[in-house]
Every structure is written in structure tokens, then in C-alpha cells.
Amino acid sequence: MSVLVLAEREGKQLKPSTYQAVTAAAAWQLPIDLLVYGDDVEAVAAEAKQLAGVCRVLTAQAGHLLHPLVEDVQELVLSIAKQYTHILSAHSVLGKSVVPGIAARLDIAPITDVIEIKAPSTYVRPGYAGNILSTIKNHEPVQIITVRATAFRASNRGGDAEIFTIDVPPAREISQWISEQLTHSERPELNSARVVIAGGRSLGEEFNALLDPIAVQLDAAIGATRACVDAGFAANDLQVGQTGTIIAPELYIAVGISGAMQHLAGIKDSKIIVAINHDPDAPIFKHADYGLVADLFTVLPELNSALQQS
Amino acid sequence: MKVLIAVKHAIDYNVKPNIHTETGQVELAQVKKAINPFDEISLEEAVRLKERGQVSEIIAVSIGGAEAKDSLRHAYALGADRALLIETDAQLQPLAVAKLLKAIVAREQPQLIFLGKQAVGEDYGQTGQMLAALLGVGVGTFASTIQLNDDHVVVTREVDKGTQTLSVKLPAVVTSDLRLNEPRFIKLPNLMMAKKKAIETIAVSELDVDLVPRFSVISSREPQQKPGAIQLANVQELVAKLRQAEVLQ
Numbered sequence: 105m106s107v108l109v110l111a112e113r114e115g116k117q118l119k120p121s122t123y124q125a126v127t128a129a130a131a132w133q134l135p136i137d138l139l140v141y142g143d144d145v146e147a148v149a150a151e152a153k154q155l156a157g158v159c160r161v162l163t164a165q166a167g168h169l170l171h172p173l174v175e176d177v178q179e180l181v182l183s184i185a186k187q188y189t190h191i192l193s194a195h196s197v198l199g200k201s202v203v204p205g206i207a208a209r210l211d212i213a214p215i216t217d218v219i220e221i222k223a224p225s226t227y228v229r230p231g232y233a234g235n236i237l238s239t240i241k242n243h244e245p246v247q248i249i250t251v252r253a254t255a256f257r258a259s260n261r262g263g264d265a266e267i268f269t270i271d272v273p274p275a276r277e278i279s280q281w282i283s284e285q286l287t288h289s290e291r292p293e294l295n296s297a298r299v300v301i302a303g304g305r306s307l308g309e310e311f312n313a314l315l316d317p318i319a320v321q322l323d324a325a326i327g328a329t330r331a332c333v334d335a336g337f338a339a340n341d342l343q344v345g346q347t348g349t350i351i352a353p354e355l356y357i358a359v360g361i362s363g364a365m366q367h368l369a370g371i372k373d374s375k376i377i378v379a380i381n382h383d384p385d386a387p388i389f390k391h392a393d394y395g396l397v398a399d400l401f402t403v404l405p406e407l408n409s410a411l412q413q414s
Numbered sequence: 415m416k417v418l419i420a421v422k423h424a425i426d427y428n429v430k431p432n433i434h435t436e437t438g439q440v441e442l443a444q445v446k447k448a449i450n451p452f453d454e455i456s457l458e459e460a461v462r463l464k465e466r467g468q469v470s471e472i473i474a475v476s477i478g479g480a481e482a483k484d485s486l487r488h489a490y491a492l493g494a495d496r497a498l499l500i501e502t503d504a505q506l507q508p509l510a511v512a513k514l515l516k517a518i519v520a521r522e523q524p525q526l527i528f529l530g531k532q533a534v535g536e537d538y539g540q541t542g543q544m545l546a547a548l549l550g551v552g553v554g555t556f557a558s559t560i561q562l563n564d565d566h567v568v569v570t571r572e573v574d575k576g577t578q579t580l581s582v583k584l585p586a587v588v589t590s591d592l593r594l595n596e597p598r599f600i601k602l603p604n605l606m607m608a609k610k611k612a613i614e615t616i617a618v619s620e621l622d623v624d625l626v627p628r629f630s631v632i633s634s635r636e637p638q639q640k641p642g643a644i645q646l647a648n649v650q651e652l653v654a655k656l657r658q659a660e661v662l663q
């Protein structure tokens with residue numbers, strides 16, 4: 105019995121979610137193999153071999169894995185899947201896209217968005233926009249799951265795994281990568297920042313002008329509600345919530361956010377939640393640790409200058 | 415070109431269900447249900463493609479009890495040409511749903527198959543990817559823009575830090591994200607007309623698919639709630655709390 109964890113990379117580095125996925129996989133107390141792939145795997149493999157708890161790093165190198173396509177990653181994993189009783193990935197855009205298909209091809213039901221592994225085949229996962237946590241017993245002979253990375257701490261470095269090269273199946277050529285439009289931001293990443301400050305639609309055109317200087321001082325990532333994104337005040341990838349990024353920072357500051365169920369689904373696991381809203385009855389206050397009932401257009405500049413002085 | 419849309423009659427997205435005190439299971443019997451919002455978006459997209467002359471027939475298919483006809487009527491009102499109900503009262507899991515949809519795809523031979531990126535409720539987010547894998551076709555998940563061509567569909571999808579654009583050969587599965595479009599408001603006459611349209615029903619038994627559940631929900635609970643916010647009087651108090659939380663550099 106052993107576990108296969110699918111790594112994810114960003115350029116020449118592993119994503120933080122891979123460290124968290126390895127921690128999750130350790131719950132099974134079985135040997136862990138970590139699969140890294142790409143058109144060039146040397147640097148990532150060197151990083152991967154240091155992850156504590158990993159037995160072997162499997163590297164798959166091929167030109168067509170530069171921009172990994174769902175069908176090709178599935179083929180790669182299926183080429184080695186028979187050796188494993190457990191397959192795990194982060195519940196990331198890539199993990200969500202590839203893992204259910206891998207499971208279906210093995211005629212296995214996957215369990216997605218797991219936040220706790222309780223026993224070898226018992227998991228906790230949220231549903232109903234985070235309003236309900238369900239404990240699930242999976243009866244399948246192979247356990248295939250995706251885990252919500254923020255629910256697990258990152259594994260340490262200090263390991264020394266062996267590196268094995270594996271063969272890469274040919275490209276399926278069903279789909280083709282055309283382009284990527286990535287936003288470059290000076291701010292830390294939403295899903296791993298210690299502090300997140302987010303704004304709702306009421307910030308309007310002043311969204312950036314109001315939040316940026318404070319975010320800089322707090323070394324915070326910036327988030328937004330769907331209403332704010334839809335209105336065009338913030339970029340799509342800033343959306344926090346059920347259908348955006350799910351976060352669990354040390355501190356979350358919600359500014360002019362009503363606290364809709366779908367937004368709360370993405371922030372519930374934040375350690376401390378501060379809400380600023382001029383409506384004392386805004387639902388967000390029920391889910392916050394600290395509240396400030398005030399107009400955001402006066403509070404934000406005040407907060408900015410108070411932070412500058414401190 | 416034929417387009418197939420999977421439509422789930424799901425729990426209304428604004429409803430927060432209760433947990434039955436004795437069974438520890440989510441109570442779904444009496445809750446308000448409606449078309450899954452992501453499936454409504456898929457329908458809207460198909461209707462727009464039809465309006466542009468790129469699509470000839472829109473088939474909506476739902477799997478569930480007779481109540482799912484409500485969502486299929488909604489599909490008719492939005493512009494579906496045909497509606498199919500695969501009727502069953504069993505609680506189906508995503509793998510079984512994917513297999514049933516595969517059987518319908520085999521019958522109807524659509525070139526483009528839309529599913530939602532997730533069904534509100536259980537929020538599994540699996541069925542579209544599984545269907546594509548079972549069919550051996552490509553999938554564009556989390557679509558925020560699509561462009562349909564003769565033999566491929568160009569899908570722009572939302573990824574972690576922006577968007578990615580792929581070209582997927584037809585037939586293909588696309589899973590809709592919220593930003594794909596904003597569904598139109600349904601006019602009353604359309605709703606009235608939809609009531610009169612026939613919904614074809616197919617018994618699950620006809621499709622010869624293994625529906626045995628693969629996992630069980632043992633129990634459910636609500637996450638721990640915070641006791642409610644401590645109100646701060648001003649920005650100075652807020653800064654003091656931030657300092658306490660050790661987030662000031």
C-alpha cells in the first residue's frame with residue numbers, strides 16, 4: 105500500500121499547496137511518492153526531494169508537459185496508478201480538473217475538497233456553501249481525494265527522498281494550450297497570505313486607491329466580493345468565496361462586505377476576522393471577531409495614516 | 415450542431431438547510447429547490463450560440479425525481495428545444511450521474527456538452543470532468559468565455575492568477591463558471607409556454623448503469639460559529655487589535 109501525491113509547480117518552484125498536500129497524505133501513514141512533471145523537472149525535483157515525509161520523487165519530463173493539459177496529466181497518472189492504493193492532490197484548479205477524471209477512468213468515486221482525514225477512508229468535507237461539514241466513509245478499494253490546502257499546515261523540508269524518472273505517455277492531442285493571461289501583483293498570494301484585506305462593491309472605483317496603501321503596510325493580499333468583481337472594480341482572480349479563492353489567513357479584514365453565505369464560505373477558517381461596515385445589522389458582524397460600525401470612506405484613510413504613524 | 419446541457423434540480427442557493435437532530439443527516443425533503451445556477455448559465459450560453467446560428471438544437475437533461483421537471487420547464491422557458499428526465503428517486507452520486515449522462519450522450523450524439531462547474535448543495539464539482547474522461551473527450555473546466563468553431567471550441571478558463579485559453583476538439587465537455595454570462599430574465603409568456611411542453615422521461619433501468627453508492631455520508635454538523643463581533647469604537651482600537659494579532663510589521 106502506498107500513496108501518490110500530485111505535485112503542482114509554478115515555474116521552477118513547487119506551489120505551497122504541494123507542501124500542504126504532503127501533510128494531508130501523511131495521515132494515512134503509508135509511504136508517499138510525489139509526482140512532479142513538466143518540460144524541465146530538475147529544479148523542482150531537487151526541491152521536492154527535501155519534503156519531509158516523501159519516500160520517492162517521480163519525475164516525468166516531456167515537452168508537452170510545459171503547459172499541462174487535463175488529458176495529458178490524467179494519462180500520466182493512469183500510467184502509474186495501478187501501483188497505488190491512495191491518490192491525493194490539492195483541490196486546486198488543476199487538481200479539481202484532473203482528479204475526478206482519473207478516478208472515473210479507474211471506476212472509483214473520488215472525494216473532493218477534503219478538510220480532514222479522520223481514518224484511512226473517512227473524511228470531512230464542507231458542503232452547502234460551507235454551512236455544513238459532512239463526515240464521509242468511502243467504500244472504494246482505492247482512495248482518491250483532493251484536499252483543501254488551507255486546512256493543512258505545510259510540511260517541512262529536511263527530507264531526502266530518492267528521485268526516479270518515469271516514462272511519459274504520448275500527448276493525447278485532444279486539447280491545445282493557446283495562451284495565458286496572468287495578472288502580476290506586488291501583493292502576496294491570496295491563498296497563502298498571512299493577512300487579507302477585502303472590499304465589497306461599495307468601494308466602487310476607489311477600490312484600489314483605498315485598499316492598496318493599507319495592504320502594503322500590512323503585507324496583505326487584496327480580496328474582493330463577487331459583486332465587486334462583477335461591477336468591474338476588482339480583477340476576477342481577487343474573488344474570495346465559494347466560487348472564488350478559499351482562504352484561511354491569520355487575519356481577514358472585510359471592508360464594506362455584507363457577509364453573504366457564498367462569501368462567508370471562503371473566509372470561515374480565517375483566524376481573526378475584522379469587519380468594517382456602516383450597517384450595524386450587516387450579517388458579516390455575526391461571523392467576525394471584531395467589528396467597526398463606520399463609513400469605510402472615512403475609516404480607510406484614517407486607518408492608513410494611523411498605520412503610517414505606528 | 416447539437417448541444418446537451420445537464421441540468422440539476424438543486425437546493426436553492428440561498429437556502430441554508432438544517433440537520434436532522436436524530437439522524438444527523440441534512441434535511442432535504444422540504445427545502446426549496448431550483449435549477450442549479452451554473453446550469454442556468456450553461457443554458458444561456460447555448461441559447462446565445464443558437465441565436466448566432468451556431469447551434470441547431472439544445473437538449474436539456476436532468477436526472478432525478480418528478481420534481482426535477484420544474485428545472486426542465488425553466489430550461490424550456492430559457493430556450494431549450496427538448497427536455498429529457500432520467501427519472502429516479504435514488505440519491506445518485508457523481509460517478510453514477512456521469513455514467514447516466516454518458517448513456518444519453520451515446521443516444522443523442524451532441525457535439526458540445528455543458529455541465530456546471532459544481533452543483534450547489536453537495537458542491538462536489540466532479541461530474542463534468544468524469545463525463546469527459548468516460549467519453550474519452552476533452553474538457554474545458556471553469557469556462558468564463560467560449561468561442562465555438564466547426565471542429566473545436568476555444569475555452570477561456572479561470573485559473574489561480576488570471577485566465578488560460580485552450581482549444582478543445584469537438585465533441586467536448588465544458589463546465590460553466592459564474593462569469594460565462596448573466597442569464598436573461600425569463601418572460602411570463604415563455605414560462606406559460608414551457609408549462610405546456612412535453613418532457614420526455616426515461617427510466618433509469620433502461621440505461622443499464624451501476625448506481626450503487628460508493629461512499630456514505632455518516633453524519634453532518636454545522637461548523638463552529640463565532641460568538642459575534644466585539645464592537646470597536648474607533649480606528650485606534652482597531653490598530654491596537656492589529657498590533658495584538660502581531661500583523662503589524
Ligand SMILES: Cc1cc2nc3c(=O)[nH]c(=O)nc-3n(C[C@H](O)[C@H](O)[C@H](O)COP(=O)(O)OP(=O)(O)OC[C@H]3O[C@@H](n4cnc5c(N)ncnc54)[C@H](O)[C@@H]3O)c2cc1C
Nearest residue numbers: 304305306329330331345346347348360362366367382400
Ligand atoms: C452561485 C453563487 C456563487 C457566489 N459566489 C460568491 C463568491 O465566491 N464570493 C462572493 O463574495 N460572493 C459570491 N456570490 C455573491 C453573493 O451572494 C453576494 O451577492 C456578494 O458576496 C455580495 O457582495 P458585497 O458584500 O460586495 O455586496 P452587498 O451585499 O451589496 O453589500 C454591500 C455592503 O457594504 C456596506 N456598505 C455600503 N456602503 C458602505 C460605506 N460607505 N461604509 C461601510 N459599509 C458600507 C453595506 O452595508 C453592505 O453590507 C455568489 C452568488 C451565487 C448565486
Ligand SMILES: Nc1ncnc2c1ncn2[C@@H]1O[C@H](COP(=O)(O)O)[C@@H](O)[C@H]1O
Nearest residue numbers: 420421477529530532533538539540541
Ligand atoms: N442529477 C443531475 N442531473 C443533471 N445534471 C447533473 C446532476 N447532478 C450533477 N449534474 C451536472 O453536473 C454538474 C456538476 O455537479 P457536481 O459534480 O455534483 O458538483 C452540475 O452543474 C450539472 O450540470
